[in-house]
Amino acid sequence: MRAGAAAIRAAIIDLDGTMLDTVPDFEAALNGMRADFGLAPVTQDIIKPLIGKGSEKLVRDALLLDWEPERVDAAFDEARAGYQRHYLAINGDHSTLFDGVLEGLDALKALGLRLACVTNKPMAFTTPLLTQKGLAGYFELVYGGDSFPKKKPDPMPLLGVCSAFDLSPIQVVAIGDSSNDAESARAAGCYVLTVPYGYNHGRPVQEINSDGIVSSLLDAAHLIAAHNRTTT
Numbered sequence: 004m005r006a007g008a009a010a011i012r013a014a015i016i017d018l019d020g021t022m023l024d025t026v027p028d029f030e031a032a033l034n035g036m037r038a039d040f041g042l043a044p045v046t047q048d049i050i051k052p053l054i055g056k057g058s059e060k061l062v063r064d065a066l067l068l069d070w071e072p073e074r075v076d077a078a079f080d081e082a083r084a085g086y087q088r089h090y091l092a093i094n095g096d097h098s099t100l101f102d103g104v105l106e107g108l109d110a111l112k113a114l115g116l117r118l119a120c121v122t123n124k125p126m127a128f129t130t131p132l133l134t135q136k137g138l139a140g141y142f143e144l145v146y147g148g149d150s151f152p153k154k155k156p157d158p159m160p161l162l163g164v165c166s167a168f169d170l171s172p173i174q175v176v177a178i179g180d181s182s183n184d185a186e187s188a189r190a191a192g193c194y195v196l197t198v199p200y201g202y203n204h205g206r207p208v209q210e211i212n213s214d215g216i217v218s219s220l221l222d223a224a225h226l227i228a229a230h231n232r233t234t235t
């Protein structure tokens with residue numbers, strides 16, 4: 004982040020792969036949906052790189068592992084409904100917070116930052132999950148993959164936060180685990196910090212065009228505090 008630039012006033016935080024390790028929930032829901040079609044379960048190693056582009060793409064990709072695109076298209080509506088049913092039945096049961104998340108959110112709040120959560124997860128999954136994991140109270144705003152006509156990597160949801168907070172994008176930092184978050188932030192004109200422990204579509208985190216890799220949300224808070232000390 005550039006010394007002497009505007010102070011950071013808000014942070015937009017991603018959910019899957021950044022605050023919560025949700026791979027085991029995805030595994031349960033996707034394999035439940037696959038079983039309904041007589042398909043064998045797939046492992047977390049196969050599922051992990053598929054996460055981050057929203058539910059529709061995930062359901063489609065999980066069927067394309069076995070089927071031709073035409074067959075996936077024909078079964079898609081039923082598959083999506085089945086996936087949603089399975090996901091809602093187990094939402095959060097197998098997911099855990101990454102280290103430093105609560106400490107990081109507390110530290111970001113203590114810096115006076117306003118917080119928003121922007122995820123590509125549908126709102127029907129996101130809202131109960133944030134509540135169950137004790138995260139809901141931290142966020143003034145929560146946007147899911149279906150909150151706007153376009154989701155990350157489009158800048159639309161991030162620009163929605165900037166405008167709701169009445170802040171310029173250069174006063175806002177996005178913190179995420181994937182190139183999806185970084186592309187959205189770059190296009191919006193926000194800063195972007197990357198955590199290295201998430202999914203990033205199976206690609207090395209060093210490939211992400213980011214303003215820095217931080218080991219945890221707590222580390223991100225320390226970096227933002229240092230940046231804000233360089234501003235007037």
Ligand SMILES: O=C(O)COP(=O)(O)O
Nearest residue numbers: 019055056057122123124
């Ligand atoms: O694609 C999803 O369902 C969620 O991904 P995100 O929370 O990392 O945006």
Ligand SMILES: [Mg+2]
Nearest residue numbers: 017019020180
């Ligand atoms: Mg993510």
